Amino acid sequence: MALQDVCKWQAPDTQELSPHLSQAGGWAVPRGCDPPTFLQTQGPRLAHGTTTLAFRFRHGVIAAADTRSSCSNYVACPASRKVIPVHQHLLGTTSGTSADCTTWYRVLQRELRLRALREGQLPSVASAAKLLSAMMSRYRGLDLCVATALCGWDRSGPALFYVYSDGTRLQGDIFSVGSGSPYAYGVLDRGYRYDMTTQEAYALARCAVAHATHRDAYSGGSVDLFHVRESGWEYVSRNDAWVLYSELQKLPELEEQEEKEASQVHPEPATPAQSW
Amino acid sequence: MSSCAAVSWGPSRNPVMEPHSAGPVQLRFSPYAFNGGTILAIAGEDFSIVASDTRLSEGFSIHSRDSPKCYKLTDKTVIGCSGFHGDCLTLTKIIEARLKMYKHSNNKAMTTGAIAAMLSTILYSRRFFPYYVYNIIGGLDEEGKGAVYSFDPVGSYQRDSFKAGGSASAMLQPLLDNQEGLRPPGAAPCPLAAAGLLSRTEPGSRASLSFRFPPPSPLFRLSDPSAFLRMKDPTARVNFS
Numbered sequence: 427m428a429l430q431d432v433c434k435w436q437a438p439d440t441q442e443l444s445p446h447l448s449q450a451g452g453w454a455v456p457r458g459c460d461p462p463t464f465l466q467t468q469g470p471r472l473a474h475g476t477t478t479l480a481f482r483f484r485h486g487v488i489a490a491a492d493t494r495s496s497c498s499n500y501v502a503c504p505a506s507r508k509v510i511p512v513h514q515h516l517l518g519t520t521s522g523t524s525a526d527c528t529t530w531y532r533v534l535q536r537e538l539r540l541r542a543l544r545e546g547q548l549p550s551v552a553s554a555a556k557l558l559s560a561m562m563s564r565y566r567g568l569d570l571c572v573a574t575a576l577c578g579w580d581r582s583g584p585a586l587f588y589v590y591s592d593g594t595r596l597q598g599d600i601f602s603v604g605s606g607s608p609y610a611y612g613v614l615d616r617g618y619r620y621d622m623t624t625q626e627a628y629a630l631a632r633c634a635v636a637h638a639t640h641r642d643a644y645s646g647g648s649v650d651l652f653h654v655r656e657s658g659w660e661y662v663s664r665n666d667a668w669v670l671y672s673e674l675q676k677l678p679e680l681e682e683q684e685e686k687e688a689s690q691v692h693p694e695p696a697t698p699a700q701s702w
Numbered sequence: 703m704s705s706c707a708a709v710s711w712g713p714s715r716n717p718v719m720e721p722h723s724a725g726p727v728q729l730r731f732s733p734y735a736f737n738g739g740t741i742l743a744i745a746g747e748d749f750s751i752v753a754s755d756t757r758l759s760e761g762f763s764i765h766s767r768d769s770p771k772c773y774k775l776t777d778k779t780v781i782g783c784s785g786f787h788g789d790c791l792t793l794t795k796i797i798e799a800r801l802k803m804y805k806h807s808n809n810k811a812m813t814t815g816a817i818a819a820m821l822s823t824i825l826y827s828r829r830f831f832p833y834y835v836y837n838i839i840g841g842l843d844e845e846g847k848g849a850v851y852s853f854d855p856v857g858s859y860q861r862d863s864f865k866a867g868g869s870a871s872a873m874l875q876p877l878l879d880n881q882e883g884l885r886p887p888g889a890a891p892c893p894l895a896a897a898g899l900l901s902r903t904e905p906g907s908r909a910s911l912s913f914r915f916p917p918p919s920p921l922f923r924l925s926d927p928s929a930f931l932r933m934k935d936p937t938a939r940v941n942f943s
Binding site: 468495507526528529568 | 732733734785822823825826827828829830831832834836852854855856857858860862871872
């Protein structure tokens with residue numbers, strides 16, 4: 427840029443990728459062993475995330491996640507936050523290694539802010555996704571694990587992108603990410619319509635995550651729910667997953683009970699002469 | 703912490719001790735050793751407690767009975783580090799150097815939250831060759847309230863009310879969840895259970911109750927070890943005196 431050239435100042439992000447991440451310059455790697463194998467066999471067990479989902483519909487994008495953070499078979503944290511705000515109109519659901527997700531999201535926040543200042547407007551969700559996947563694809567093969575769905579509202583309306591740390595970047599209407607995703611997909615695919623109301627969307631997201639936490643060992647805790655509208659993102663609720671699932675189980679019984687009561691109050695028409 | 707990981711730790715793996723291990727075994731140099739130790743921190747209304755045991759071990763050997771795992775960083779922050787002792791020492795040296803640099807540049811001490819954020823980036827800078835350290839920071843935040851931050855070895859962190867880390871964390875954390883997590887709001891705090899808990903899990907090592915802000919008057923000890931066994935009601939408070 428012109429001003430940069432006049433001042434002979436090098437913008438930090440045009441240098442080595444994210445220099446602030448490594449003070450010594452260059453990542454420390456163990457000798458004699460490639461990093462993924464080393465980390466798998468000898469490294470410490472890291473905190474992993476689990477069931478997250480996001481879908482876009484007429485009134486915005488819904489992002490929901492469980493809150494269990496596990497290290498092998500130990501629940502390191504039952505109340506972690508897996509949906510990270512990037513800016514007012516962009517959220518990311520995170521799954522994979524927690525440290526990777528939080529660090530790369532911090533880098534993404536910084537990059538988007540710099541671009542917004544330089545260009546005068548925030549980049550679109552598509553370009554934010556491209557930025558994230560390009561940054562991470564340079565570390566491909568090194569056992570980074572970030573599986574995330576970027577949910578936002580930009581000039582093209584509600585937008586949803588799935589980004590994985592090997593560089594995958596996909597646009598779609600529904601994504602569920604993590605070990606509990608197959609269970610969530612089953613519920614989501616059944617109940618999804620683009621023209622849902624907001625309350626229906628909230629109910630669908632909660633239902634899907636609750637079912638996933640019921641069946642997946644690595645998902646549990648509570649269910650966080652976020653909604654990205656035209657005016658920005660909003661933290662809707664945090665509900666305990668077990669309580670939610672029990673309420674869902676009670677729903678058929680409640681319906682049956684209501685039907686029974688309805689049929690008692692208005693009995694089948696018998697002979698007209700019958701009286702109470 | 704988990705027994706499945708014990709097999710590949712340290713160069714001290716001895717085939718004589720495992721004569722009947724199945725199949726060929728690859729022995730390779732491991733840059734890590736597991737020195738044990740447990741740490742825990744509890745955040746109160748206007749105080750924080752950080753506690754650790756003092757045993758330094760490797761395999762079945764005890765290197766030291768007096769190696770505390772709490773390190774004072776500033777007047778308002780203490781960090782507990784357990785895991786590989788070599789990495790604990792290096793990590794605390796790096797943190798102390800960075801604290802000094804901050805103090806000289808900014809003319810004030812780092813706040814607890816800032817130290818936690820800094821530690822996260824220090825740990826992540828070694829993402830592919832991690833510091834094998836489980837950290838818990840305890841201290842006071844800018845408002846004077848107790849703050850506890852717990853970390854995983856590569857820098858994922860969050861603020862908690864209480865957390866246990868290290869080899870006995872799986873034993874301490876559920877008891878903390880029961881006593882602290884289920885405590886009804888407004889009930890009297892029972893923070894010095896920390897010392898009592900630690901003296902039960904590592905018999906023979908002293909529990910070092912380090913750095914309570916403000917400093918405690920009497921030192922509490924668990925006088926009735928069988929109190930644990932008699933606890934029938936999981937929500938009953940156990941009085942440590």
